[in-house]
Amino acid sequence: MRSICFYFQVHQPFRLRTYRFFDIGASHHYYDEYQNRSIVRRVAERSYIPMNNLLLGLIKEYGAAFRVSFSISGIALDQFEMYAPEALASFKKLASTGNVEFLAETYAHSLAAMKDPEEFKSQVRKHADRIEQLFGVRPTAFRNTELIYSDYIGSMVYDLGYNLMLTEGAKHILGWKSPNFLYCSGSNPKLKLLLRNYQLSDDIAFRFSNQSWIEWPLTAEKFSKWLNTFDKNQPVVNIFLDYESFGEHQWAETGIFEFMKALPKQVFANTGFKFGTPSQIASKLQPVAAVNVPHPISWADEERDLTAWLGNEMQDEAFESLYNLAQKVRKSKNMEIQKDWLYLQTSDHFYYMCTKWFSDGAVHKYFNPYSTPYEAFINYMNILSDFIGRVDRMNEQVEDEVETYNIPDPASYLKKPAKARPSSVKKPETKKVPGKDAGSKSVSKPVIGKNSKIVEGNFNILFDLSKKDLKSAIEKIDIKDLAFSLIDKAEDEIGKLKKNLPATYHKELSRVMNELGKPRKATVEAYRTKIGEMLKSLF
Numbered sequence: 001m002r003s004i005c006f007y008f009q010v011h012q013p014f015r016l017r018t019y020r021f022f023d024i025g026a027s028h029h030y031y032d033e034y035q036n037r038s039i040v041r042r043v044a045e046r047s048y049i050p051m052n053n054l055l056l057g058l059i060k061e062y063g064a065a066f067r068v069s070f071s072i073s074g075i076a077l078d079q080f081e082m083y084a085p086e087a088l089a090s091f092k093k094l095a096s097t098g099n100v101e102f103l104a105e106t107y108a109h110s111l112a113a114m115k116d117p118e119e120f121k122s123q124v125r126k127h128a129d130r131i132e133q134l135f136g137v138r139p140t141a142f143r144n145t146e147l148i149y150s151d152y153i154g155s156m157v158y159d160l161g162y163n164l165m166l167t168e169g170a171k172h173i174l175g176w177k178s179p180n181f182l183y184c185s186g187s188n189p190k191l192k193l194l195l196r197n198y199q200l201s202d203d204i205a206f207r208f209s210n211q212s213w214i215e216w217p218l219t220a221e222k223f224s225k226w227l228n229t230f231d232k233n234q235p236v237v238n239i240f241l242d243y244e245s246f247g248e249h250q251w252a253e254t255g256i257f258e259f260m261k262a263l264p265k266q267v268f269a270n271t272g273f274k275f276g277t278p279s280q281i282a283s284k285l286q287p288v289a290a291v292n293v294p295h296p297i298s299w300a301d302e303e304r305d306l307t308a309w310l311g312n313e314m315q316d317e318a319f320e321s322l323y324n325l326a327q328k329v330r331k332s333k334n335m336e337i338q339k340d341w342l343y344l345q346t347s348d349h350f351y352y353m354c355t356k357w358f359s360d361g362a363v364h365k366y367f368n369p370y371s372t373p374y375e376a377f378i379n380y381m382n383i384l385s386d387f388i389g390r391v392d393r394m395n396e397q398v399e400d401e402v403e404t405y406n407i408p409d410p411a412s413y414l415k416k417p418a419k420a421r422p423s424s425v426k427k428p429e430t431k432k433v434p435g436k437d438a439g440s441k442s443v444s445k446p447v448i449g450k451n452s453k454i455v456e457g458n459f460n461i462l463f464d465l466s467k468k469d470l471k472s473a474i475e476k477i478d479i480k481d482l483a484f485s486l487i488d489k490a491e492d493e494i495g496k497l498k499k500n501l502p503a504t505y506h507k508e509l510s511r512v513m514n515e516l517g518k519p520r521k522a523t524v525e526a527y528r529t530k531i532g533e534m535l536k537s538l539f
Helices: 033-065 074-083 085-096 117-135 151-159 198-205 220-228 256-270 278-284 313-323 326-331 335-344 361-366 373-398 452-464 467-474 479-485 491-499 503-515 521-538
Strands: 002-010 068-072 100-102 164-168 182-185 192-196 236-242 273-275
Touching: 002 278, 033 074, 033 085, 033 256, 068 085, 074 085, 074 117, 074 335, 085 100, 085 117, 100 278, 117 151, 117 326, 151 182, 164 278, 192 236, 192 278, 198 220, 198 236, 220 256, 256 273, 313 373, 313 521, 326 335, 326 373, 335 373, 373 521, 452 491, 452 521, 467 521, 479 503, 479 521, 491 503
Parallel strands: 002 068, 002 236, 002 273, 068 100, 164 192
Antiparallel strands: 182 192
16 A cells, blocks of 8 residues: 655744844843744644644544644744643644654754754754653654754664654755655665655645646645556655645635645545555555765755755854854753753744745745844844853853853854854855746845955945935944944044044944954844845935
């Protein structure tokens, strides 16, 4: 019997509030509670609860023939308990049927596997404990954040006791081979791999409501016919999706719920497929070949690599700064420090700093609280600066040492130079992405560090403004942003600018600049780009 494996990712980050330079040391509250509550409740009402009820109805109708699987991040579970307990209750109802498998992952939906094996393993254990506590079953299969996988990550996962992992059926890895088989890890043949069929998965997740798509409208009958086009020797088709595809990314009005409700009937009537969970399927199949993945892959964008999270200097700087804290944080027993450490690791924070476009970019932009990646970087680094100060002070107390602590700008904590970018992560370039699919875009986007002339050109408008226009502009510019952006500018340029500023603003700007210290280039460019974009829109 051939199988369809439906797996759904459920995740929502704790979004950060607007946290300014002058908040550092004054406030340790980092999260936008209103936005987190409203988004989680909205998605629960539009997506999670109605879709869970639909799946529960299908399980009651078809019994053991219909099964699905989920991974729910610990961050999402925390928010369900806080803001949407009814959503959590509906997942528990699904768990009680025995037809649903819950997978293990990192608690914080983090990138820890790329940097800190100890933190990675700690989060996986913490998440498995939480799943067992809430749903009564300990996970036996694993999926990493955003399906990120490499041979090295696979070895860590196997060492944690898992013999099955889900990842992307990336073309540059598989070549001519089909994702519709069970494979095993090239570094450890005992670790089985289920690979995502990205074509069919994206047909539902991204193209379902696109009326310009040649296959629109997608019906359950049409989808079942596509399943029949696969060679009968291919035993499994893996459909891996964001759960928000149902009701949020694809609204109820598109017919997405009706499609899913009708799909099992069409599959059973027209194909030889049944629905199975990852562990159930893997227990019945033998791997047909090993898959060698020396460099990490993911399910994001056309490249299926990590450049959505670690693809520019801002992301690298934030990532290195965060994980340089790991040893210090592990010494702390403070529960608030531990909680913030987890929440700040969530991969979404780095995703918001991405300066390129990719095929599923519109979906992630949907939940993005920032207007530009530069704002995301600045906000995150301000928060990280405060967090670093708290961790350092906590360690001083533990070691019973008393030292004077001054909080500099976000980047002044970065004493160690960023390590070389892994060979798996390509440096982003300004380029066009072929728009073969309805979800793909063909646009160009400047990359920080690569287009300094563009950045400087927009920002330098500031020095040519009349007194009247300058007064109008500075009403819209945070004084701290301007202070950062003037670092390393020529003294005569700064002097010329200050002469045209109101006396009180001039005095305050000088005071702030004296407090800043020496930020890194990526930080300065981010501030200049933020101001430059605003000036360009005004003048």
